[in-house]
Structure formats: C-alpha cells, structure tokens
Amino acid sequence: MRMSLIFLLGASMLVTGCASTATGIQTSALGTGPEISVQQTAPSGTALAIVRYPAFVEDDAEDDFSQAYAGMAIGGGSVNTDPVETKALANSILLKSNYFAMSLYRELAARLPEHSVLLSPHKVMKASDGTLTSEPMTQAESLASVVTVDFTAYSYPDAERMMGDKPLSFGDLVTPVVTVRTDPRAAVGTEGILMASAPLIGAAAGQNYAQGITDATTLQEGRIEAGVPELDFISHISGTPRLSPASTGLRGRAQGAVRAYPIEKIQLDGSALAEMSKDSGDILEAPFTNGFANQIITLINATDANKAAMFRRADVIADYDESLAALTLVGSTDPDYLARLRYADRLLDAEQNYLSVQSLRLYDGVINGEMGAQVRDMLKEEHRVLERRRQLARQQNIATAAAFAAAIGGVAIASQDDNSFGEKLAAQAMIQGAIFSATEAMRKNRLSKGVGNNYIQSVVPALTAQTEIQVDLIDSSETITAIRFEDLKSKLGELYAENQRALDTIATRCTYNAPSDPGTWLGTCENGLANGSGVGVFRNANGDLVEHYGYARNGLADGPGYRIVRAAEGSYSIEGNFSAGSANGAVQVERSGSVALRRYKAGRDMGAAPAGSVIASPFRLGDQTG
Amino acid sequence: MKQFFLTAVALLLPTSVMAHVPAVTLTAEQTEQCVVMMSGFPDDSPESRYVFFRLSQELAKDVSPELSVLMARYMAENETRRLPAGWPMIDVIEDIADPVLRQAAPAQTVASMSHIAYFDALCGPFVQGQVDSLLAFDPDLADTDIVIREDALYLRQILSEALDRLGGGDNNAAQAYAASLVTERDDIEYVGFVDEVDELEALFMGDLDTKLSRSNDAVNESVNVEAFQDAATLARDMDAQAREKAQQERLYSLVRILGSVG
Structure with a gap:
C-alpha cells in the first residue's frame, strides 16, 4: 500500500x-540607447x-x-x-x-x-x-x-x-x-x-x-x-x-x-x-x-x-x-x-x-x-488569458509543492515501525492529503492549458476569417496599384522617350572572353567583344558562375573590376585591378568570415598585400579607365 | 532715384536674405552708376521688375574672363560700338533683341552683351538684393524662372552667332561659351521634363492615395466587429465551463479521498 x-x-x-x-x-x-542617425545616402x-x-x-x-x-x-x-x-x-x-x-x-x-x-x-x-x-x-x-x-x-x-x-x-x-x-x-x-x-x-x-x-x-x-x-x-x-x-x-x-x-x-x-x-x-x-x-x-x-x-x-x-x-x-x-x-x-x-x-x-x-x-x-x-494561465500555473505550483510536502511527511511517519495508532492515522491523512494536492495540481495544469487552447480554438479562427478582409485591402491595393503603377511607368516611359537625345556610347550584348568559357558581356562593345564598362558573366574552370563588374578591353577584363564567384561552398569576391582577364595587383578579397587585402599576379594569389595598399574600384569614378 | 533703390532694398529685403548677400564695397560713384543703369527697369509691377532683374542675371551667365577679352577685341576694333558706362540696361537688352541690329551689326550685339557682363560684375549684389526682396514679397515669382532662362538663352545664342559672324567662332572661349549654351538648353529641357514628371507624379499619387483611402474605408465597413467579440465570449464561456467542471472534479476527489479515510 x-x-x-x-x-x-x-x-x-x-x-x-x-x-x-x-x-x-x-x-x-x-x-536600447540613443537613436543612431543615418549617414547613408542612397542612389x-x-x-x-x-x-x-x-x-x-x-x-x-x-x-x-x-x-x-x-x-x-x-x-x-x-x-x-x-x-x-x-x-x-x-x-x-x-x-x-x-x-x-x-x-x-x-x-x-x-x-x-x-x-x-x-x-x-x-x-x-x-x-x-x-x-x-x-x-x-x-x-x-x-x-x-x-x-x-x-x-x-x-x-x-x-x-x-x-x-x-x-x-x-x-x-x-x-x-x-x-x-x-x-x-x-x-x-x-x-x-x-x-x-x-x-x-x-x-x-x-x-x-x-x-x-x-x-x-x-x-x-x-x-x-x-x-x-x-x-x-x-x-x-x-x-x-x-x-x-x-x-x-x-x-x-x-x-x-x-x-x-x-x-x-x-x-x-x-x-x-x-x-x-x-x-x-x-x-x-x-x-x-x-x-x-x-x-x-x-x-x-x-x-x-x-x-x-x-x-x-x-x-x-x-x-x-x-x-x-x-x-x-x-x-x-x-x-x-x-x-x-x-x-x-x-x-x-x-x-x-x-x-x-x-x-x-x-x-x-x-x-x-x-x-x-x-x-x-x-x-x-x-490574449493578455487577460495569459494572466489567467499564469495565475493557474502559480496555483498549480503551490498545489504541487503541497503534494510533495504532504507526501514526504506522510511517508516519513509511516516508515517508522514504533508509531502509535494516532501517528499512523496522521501519516495516512497526510498521504491522502498529498493525493488530493497532486490531483488538484493535475487539474489546474489541465485547466491552465485549456484556457489557452480554448482561446486559440475560438478566437484565432474567427480573426483569421477576418484576415481575409484585411488582405482584401492589400489585394485591392495591389489591383489598384498594379494597374496604376504600370500606367504610371508607361507614361513616364513616354516622357523619357520624348526627351532623350542620342547616346554616343550605348550598352549592348557581346562576347566576354573569359579564360575558360566564352561568356556574355552587357555593356560597351566593339567588334562583338567587350570593350569599355559593363558586366560580364561566365563559368570558371570549376564550373562556378562568375560575375565581373568593371571594364574590359578586347573581350577581357581590364582595369578596375569587382568579380564575384558563386562557388559551391559559398560566394567570394575580388575587387581591384585586372589585366588580360585576371586579377593583377593589390585586391580586396571578401569571403565568409574575412575581408583581406591580397596581392594577385595573373589571377594567382601571391600572399598578403602590404598594409595601406590602395585598391582600385570600378565604382570610384577616379579609377575608371573606360 | 538712388535713394529710391536703396530704400527699396532696405525695406523689402529680409534680414536673413541680406545676410547672404556678399559684402561688396562699392564707391559712391559706382553705386550711382548702378542706380543709373537700373533706372530704366520697369517699376509698374513686381512681375515685370522681377523678369528684368533675373534676365540681366541670366544674360551674364558663363561669360568667362577669356570671353570678355575676346568681346573686348571686337569692340576695340570699332570704338563707336562701346556703350557708355551708365547706359540704361533696358535699352541694352532691347538692342540685343532688335532683329535689325542683330542682322546688321553683330559688333553691336557683342558690345551690348559685354555691357551686361560689366553690369553684372559691378551691380550683381544690387540685382541679387532686388531679386531676393521680390521673391520674399511673392515666392510665386520664381515660377517664371524657366521662361526667363529660355529668353536669356535665346539672347545668348545671338551673342554666340554674332561672335561666329565676326570670325571668333574658333576661339576657345567662344567654343566654351557655345558649349555652355548646350548645357543650358539641356538644363532647361530637364526642368521642363521634371515639371511634367512632377505633374504626373502628383496626379497618380493623389489618385492612389484617394483610392487606397476609399479601400481602407470599405475594408473597415466590411470588418465584422461582433464576430471577434462573439469569439472572445465563446472562449470565456469555454474557460468558465472548464473551471466549473474542474470544481466538480475537485469536490468529487475530496469526497472520494475522505471516504477512503473513513
């Protein structure tokens, strides 16, 4: 027993x-702390x-x-x-x-x-x-x-x-x-x-x-x-x-x-x-x-x-x-x-x-x-419900603690062989009190969970149905704006076309002769080859896609460039000077966990670049060569 | 007349604007000369005064020292074309626009434009003061700027043509001046473009805002306020039922446990 x-x-x-x-x-x-102000100017x-x-x-x-x-x-x-x-x-x-x-x-x-x-x-x-x-x-x-x-x-x-x-x-x-x-x-x-x-x-x-x-x-x-x-x-x-x-x-x-x-x-x-x-x-x-x-x-x-x-x-x-x-x-x-x-x-x-x-x-x-x-x-x-649950949880904890106390006390008395009849009755009462307390704790636990579940089962579906109405706002906005936005773009496009004079240099599509793969160049072209500014895409010897933003001459990267390699284990970038299609000179290499200045020669990493090395960038107008 | 202009400047120019006017020390003689040169400007309405002051500013744009030297060369060849220092500006401007003079006497056009550049260099602060005070009086006057710039560009093109006819077209200063006219034309066209985009933008943004606002109102009307309240009441009822059931179980447990003690 x-x-x-x-x-x-x-x-x-x-x-x-x-x-x-x-x-x-x-x-x-x-x-927290003082508000940080924005220093950035977006294009x-x-x-x-x-x-x-x-x-x-x-x-x-x-x-x-x-x-x-x-x-x-x-x-x-x-x-x-x-x-x-x-x-x-x-x-x-x-x-x-x-x-x-x-x-x-x-x-x-x-x-x-x-x-x-x-x-x-x-x-x-x-x-x-x-x-x-x-x-x-x-x-x-x-x-x-x-x-x-x-x-x-x-x-x-x-x-x-x-x-x-x-x-x-x-x-x-x-x-x-x-x-x-x-x-x-x-x-x-x-x-x-x-x-x-x-x-x-x-x-x-x-x-x-x-x-x-x-x-x-x-x-x-x-x-x-x-x-x-x-x-x-x-x-x-x-x-x-x-x-x-x-x-x-x-x-x-x-x-x-x-x-x-x-x-x-x-x-x-x-x-x-x-x-x-x-x-x-x-x-x-x-x-x-x-x-x-x-x-x-x-x-x-x-x-x-x-x-x-x-x-x-x-x-x-x-x-x-x-x-x-x-x-x-x-x-x-x-x-x-x-x-x-x-x-x-x-x-x-x-x-x-x-x-x-x-x-x-x-x-x-x-x-x-x-x-x-x-x-x-x-x-x-929900807050009211949560507070109720918190209250029930506290009550459950109290009931659980009472059950432990009663059980331990009852068992302790009952385990002594020389107890009097009165002590045995007290032990039995404490054990039964422990059973009641434990039952009460379990009940409060169920009740506590029920309070949250009842809420979720009744209120959330009701509001979810109404979310549809909320979405109607966005959907109707989308309908309005999709039509009107396209209309706006169309009219802006007409205005633009009416006001443009000819460009001497325009961007077209031509061949970008990467070392291992004839790629595509979007930008300035001459005689079907990349020549000037733009972006080139090709696959390298590993089969990774490579994007090259910058300048080219006779179909090859030449001058300041920003090259992104989408390698299987994660992307990395090389920014600096390029010649004959490859990185050449001091460059900045960014990969997972590091941004480092390196020295490249004909596309090969020759080690760390001296501190203070100046890195050419195609995005700085002063560095442009095209 | 001098007193009139000085008083007008002092009265119309806000302190904040005056603070931005470059401090230029003019001799009494120079001041008198500026007043005389501006004497012919219209004073019948703020609009016409604004147009003339701004026009004189625009006409003097992009006249580099090298171009002044070139213009002086053509004037030196025919001294009679040089204008008297105090020649009223309104007459000068009308001379440039005069089609007969333009065709018959390009050196006169050069002399007139040179005179305007001289006026701007000498009396620029006075003119700017007038412009600022008129804008403070009526900011909408700036709406005419684009038309003034177009008119000024037309007159400046006359100077460029005149220099060309006089044989100065190959001169670097004249070519730079011609290039500045292209830039000015681009800028004017861009302003026109921006105005059109502004109008289009205002039209579409206003339209969008109105429609979205109506859409919000429609959504608000559609939201069933009672549905949420009913659901919340249902949740409370379910909680109350659960509590009641728990209470009954509690009593039952107590009776059962107490019964087993007995």
Whole structure:
C-alpha cells in the first residue's frame, strides 16, 4: 500500500511538474540607447529599407504552410499537436506579423528620410513546382533598397508547449524572428545576409545564394533581372538548402560575418497593453523596435549603398532604356550618359514616391482601421488569458509543492515501525492529503492549458476569417496599384522617350572572353567583344558562375573590376585591378568570415598585400579607365 | 532715384536674405552708376521688375574672363560700338533683341552683351538684393524662372552667332561659351521634363492615395466587429465551463479521498 502510494504520487508529480508561467524579457538583447542617425545616402530611386512580412496565405497553400510550420519548429523539440490548432497558430503568426511589422515601419519611417522606407507584405503560396514560397503583394521590391528587413512574430507550433519556455507571440509576449539582408552583390561573404535570427541564418544565406545564381544565369542570357527572394521564414520552414556563413554576436565587428540574433521572447508592458489604442504609443518600441531600428541603421550605414542598389536599379532603368541600363552598373563621366541618367533617375524617384504613398496607406489601414482595432482587442484579450494561465500555473505550483510536502511527511511517519495508532492515522491523512494536492495540481495544469487552447480554438479562427478582409485591402491595393503603377511607368516611359537625345556610347550584348568559357558581356562593345564598362558573366574552370563588374578591353577584363564567384561552398569576391582577364595587383578579397587585402599576379594569389595598399574600384569614378 | 533703390532694398529685403548677400564695397560713384543703369527697369509691377532683374542675371551667365577679352577685341576694333558706362540696361537688352541690329551689326550685339557682363560684375549684389526682396514679397515669382532662362538663352545664342559672324567662332572661349549654351538648353529641357514628371507624379499619387483611402474605408465597413467579440465570449464561456467542471472534479476527489479515510 505504502509503496503504491509513493509510486502514484511520483507519477503525479512527474505529470504536473513545475508549471511554467510563460514570461519574457523586458528589453531585447538588441539593446536600447540613443537613436543612431543615418549617414547613408542612397542612389536615386533606392529605398534605404523595405520591411517585409507574411500577410496572407493562399487557400491551396494553407495545409502545406501549417505542416511546414509544424515540421520546422523554432525552439526545438518534437511537435505533437492538433492540425486545427496548428493552422490556427499559423494564422495567428500572420495576424501578429501584420500588426507588429507596422511598429518597425513606423520607427524606421520616422528616423530615415521621407520616402526611403517601404512596406512589402507577402502572400504565402505554392510555387509552380508545388513547393511552398512567398511573393510580394505590391511592387515595393521592384525598387532597389540598401537593406530589406524580414519580420515575423513567431509562436511555437504546439499549443500544449508554447506556454512554457517556447517562443511565443501571444498577449504581452512577442517573439520576433527577423533577418536584415542586402543585395547578394553587396556583402558577398555572407551572401548578403547582414543580421538574422540565429535559426534562420542558414536558410536566408542559402536562399540569397540561390537568388544570386538565378540572377547571374539570367544575366548570362543577356537580361538584367533582379529576382525578389521569398521571405526567409518561409525558406526556413520549407527546407531551402542551407549555407553556413560565418556569424558573430550582435556587437560583433567581424567582417564577412552575419550578426546572429538569439530567439527571445519580449514581454510588453502589460498595463500599457491594456490601455492600447490607435493613438497611444507603440508598445513594441521601447522593448524591441528602438534597438532593432538602431541595428538596422548601423547596418545601412556600413553597407556600400552603390553595390547594394546597382543591379536592381539597372533592372528598373532597363524598363525605360536598355541601352543605358548596363552602363549604370559602374557609371561614367560621359556628358551624354550623365544627361540621360539624370532623366532616368527622376523616373526612379517618381516610382519610389508613388510606392511610398502606398506603404503609408497600408500602414494607415492596418493601424488605424477596424482590423487594427480588433488586433489590439485580441492582444488585450490574449493578455487577460495569459494572466489567467499564469495565475493557474502559480496555483498549480503551490498545489504541487503541497503534494510533495504532504507526501514526504506522510511517508516519513509511516516508515517508522514504533508509531502509535494516532501517528499512523496522521501519516495516512497526510498521504491522502498529498493525493488530493497532486490531483488538484493535475487539474489546474489541465485547466491552465485549456484556457489557452480554448482561446486559440475560438478566437484565432474567427480573426483569421477576418484576415481575409484585411488582405482584401492589400489585394485591392495591389489591383489598384498594379494597374496604376504600370500606367504610371508607361507614361513616364513616354516622357523619357520624348526627351532623350542620342547616346554616343550605348550598352549592348557581346562576347566576354573569359579564360575558360566564352561568356556574355552587357555593356560597351566593339567588334562583338567587350570593350569599355559593363558586366560580364561566365563559368570558371570549376564550373562556378562568375560575375565581373568593371571594364574590359578586347573581350577581357581590364582595369578596375569587382568579380564575384558563386562557388559551391559559398560566394567570394575580388575587387581591384585586372589585366588580360585576371586579377593583377593589390585586391580586396571578401569571403565568409574575412575581408583581406591580397596581392594577385595573373589571377594567382601571391600572399598578403602590404598594409595601406590602395585598391582600385570600378565604382570610384577616379579609377575608371573606360 | 538712388535713394529710391536703396530704400527699396532696405525695406523689402529680409534680414536673413541680406545676410547672404556678399559684402561688396562699392564707391559712391559706382553705386550711382548702378542706380543709373537700373533706372530704366520697369517699376509698374513686381512681375515685370522681377523678369528684368533675373534676365540681366541670366544674360551674364558663363561669360568667362577669356570671353570678355575676346568681346573686348571686337569692340576695340570699332570704338563707336562701346556703350557708355551708365547706359540704361533696358535699352541694352532691347538692342540685343532688335532683329535689325542683330542682322546688321553683330559688333553691336557683342558690345551690348559685354555691357551686361560689366553690369553684372559691378551691380550683381544690387540685382541679387532686388531679386531676393521680390521673391520674399511673392515666392510665386520664381515660377517664371524657366521662361526667363529660355529668353536669356535665346539672347545668348545671338551673342554666340554674332561672335561666329565676326570670325571668333574658333576661339576657345567662344567654343566654351557655345558649349555652355548646350548645357543650358539641356538644363532647361530637364526642368521642363521634371515639371511634367512632377505633374504626373502628383496626379497618380493623389489618385492612389484617394483610392487606397476609399479601400481602407470599405475594408473597415466590411470588418465584422461582433464576430471577434462573439469569439472572445465563446472562449470565456469555454474557460468558465472548464473551471466549473474542474470544481466538480475537485469536490468529487475530496469526497472520494475522505471516504477512503473513513
């Protein structure tokens, strides 16, 4: 009897355990502190930041999305949950991401120059090959940007476990999962990933690498087309092939390394959340957004805006003037070129201004509309639910502690052989009290879980249905803007065509004689060979795709150049002087984890370059030879 | 007249603008000369005054010291073409635009343009002061700048042609001046282009903003506010039921445990 009681109690304790109260940290590891001001000037028609977030999942992708979400849980452990609950949780991620991404947009828009921050909501969908992907719902990402920021408010996909120590965005808790990327041509060593939530680094780098390959392949076919990468969160859950660039901490200054941001649950000010309205302050600003915006601005300041923007700008310019596009990659001082570029720049600015209005209205729709009010109500309700769960968890802990105390006391008395009858009765009562306490703890544990589950099962699906309406806003905006944006571009194109004078030197397509492979050159050509400025693409002896931005003579790289090699293990770049197609002289080599000055001779690395070596760059007008 | 201009400058020029006017020390004689030269400028409306002051500025653009030397060479060959120092500017400008003089006497055109350059060099601060004060009075006056620049470019092209007819076309200074006219033409065309883009941009942005605003309103009307409240109430009811059930289980457990003690 005694042994069976102890066993029963042990099993009870094991089941109930010590209940977690689902708390978070008050201030992010991103830090706080004075606002960092932007020092960067973006080229015309280039945003400084585009905020991307998952806004909607298409009907035929819902099941795939929730399965992928459950199958690649951030926070570890196996997920065993009800499919309906998982779908509700997946949808709650979209709701929260929609809402909290606005906090980041507002902060950046307030701190960066007018029209330099854009919003890009994504829809989650199935690609033509059936894989899960996401696409932008607006044209914001058709423009170049120094950085793009992915934001997802994440929750662990198991309703039973998410209230413990798992990542959670519920009530006063927000778990941001983010990446900050630039163009894959601007930070080659990290495939363009500047900072990312630690679990996303591999997928984000893998995706940007793949995008770089796709862009280079298209370039080889004679077209400048900058693809738009899917959301990194979608890449992560859909199992995109990973790359592992070097990473460092948030304060790290290692060159060629991604800043890794740990997963953290941010706890908002509960009293401020309870009073939240559209006119009240941003509750995410102090604990998270302010520090994150500082990180983003620091990264913007440290990024070469010209390299970040050049490819996509050339893509947009090609819509108006193909013969100019490739020339803009490294620029020129030719007066005809400058005259044309001035016109093209103004068109890009017009596009940017137009899309900026769209972003402002999206923000307005989310924050100031009925949907925003409902999300705020939802957060308040969730907070109330969470507080109830916390209360129940505390009660469960008390009950569990009481059960332990009673059980240990009862067993201790009962184990003595010379006990009196009264002592034996007391021991029995204590053991029975322990059974009751343990039963009570188990009940409170069930009740605690039920409170959260009831909420998820009833409220999230109701709001998810209403997300459709929220998406209608974006969809209708897309319809409006897609037609009007194309119309605007068409009219801008007509204006441009009416006002242009002839260019003496134009960009065309010709042969770029790489050492091992006849490649493609887009830029200035003579007699069918690369001769002047532009970009060349070819495959090297290893079969790796190579992009060369700079100058050529008689079909070979000659003069300042910026060469990117998309090697299988990760990309690397060489910037400096080239002659007869190969690097020659002091160059800067960037690869994962390092940026180093090296000395090259006829394409061969001869060792470290002397300190203070001057590196030629095709992007500095003074270095140009074409 | 001198008093009129000085008073006008002092009265119309805001302190902040005056602070940006380069400090140039003119002798009393030079000041008097500037006043005389500006005496013929129209004073019937701010618009006409603005046009003439700005036109005199624009006409003097890109006249390099080398070009001044070249122009002086043609004037020296015919002293009678040199204008008196105090010749009223309005007459000078009208002379350049005069089609008969332009055809018959290119040296006269050179002399007139040289006179304008001289006027600008001597009286530039006065002119700038007038321009600034007029703009402070009515900023919309700047809207006519593009037309003034086009007119000035037309007159400057007359100078370039005159130099060519006088045989100075191959001179480096004359060629640089001709190149500056091309640049000016580009700039004027670009301003026109930008104006058109601005109009298009304003039209589309305004249209987009209105449509998105309407779209937001439509979405707001479509949102079922009660659906969320119903769902929240349902969740609370489910919680209440769970609590009630738990309470019953609690009582049952207590009775069962106490019963086993008995």
